[in-house]
Amino acid sequence: MTATTFLSGESKRRGGKIIYDGHCLTLLSVYHILTVVKKVMQDSLQIDSKRSRFPYSIVWTPLPVITWIIPFIGHMGIATSGGIIRDFAGPYFVSEDNMAFGEPTKYWQLDVALAANGKRGWDEAVSSASSTYCHRMHNIFCDNCHSHVSLALNLMNYNDQSNYNMFKTFCLFTFNCKYVSFYGFLKTWLPFLIVIAIITAIVYFSRGI
Known part of the structure; x- marks a missing residue:
């Protein structure tokens, strides 16, 4: 031009x-x-972990006790075009810019071009999914934070797909995510390693008694 x-x-x-x-x-x-x-x-696409801004991203943070035992299981949220995180934090409550269970340790930044209607479609989907889950009971096994993110992806028809569910979203995130920092890596894995070390020590010394 x-x-x-x-x-x-x-x-x-x-x-x-x-x-x-x-x-x-x-x-x-x-x-x-x-x-x-x-x-x-x-x-506008820049990740700013210090301010907890993750534009067009799915984010994840460890759950106390559960992640310590199964490090792939945690709490998930989805951020707006401005990077503000929305997450289904409990019964009838979707948090905004204050992620339950702490700051994200992992994220997956998606391509806004794959969302129907681009930036506007992305933000409308996140807002609509959050409004829906403000009226739902939280069920850790059937209708949880992963389900909230899945609904947002379905509403924006991300990548021309509308069949996202908690399992599919979990798998896609697990294989595509990045750690926010080395501290995020430690926060995710260190408790699990400590638990393994304790169990190993107990088993080892119990055999010696």
Whole structure:
């Protein structure tokens, strides 16, 4: 795209500059504007774990005791285009920007282009799923935080699919997620390793008695 396509109406090129309605807009200025716009778009996708902002992402945090024993099982939420996390935290309650059980240790950033209607479709789906789960009883086995995220994905018809459920969402996340940081890795696995060490020690010393 040339700089002249940015302007409508009468325009003339003079001395490497574009003259439009008596005002001079240099080609460099047009390039600068495009650079700024591109940077803003890139920044809108930037993960900021310190502020707990995960745009277009599914996020995960350990559950006390349960994750210590089965480290793949945890609490899940989904973030808006602005990175604000919504998670089904308990009966008739969907938290906003205050994830139950602590800050995320893992995340999976999805492609907003695969959501129906893009950014608007993503945010509307997250909002609608959250409104629905504000009226539901939490059931850890049948209707839980994974189900809330699955509903959001179904509503936005992510990747042209509307058959997400807690099991499918769990599997996709497990195989595609990244750790937020090394601390997130430790927070996820260290309790499990300590439990294994304790059990191993008990078994070992009990045989020696």
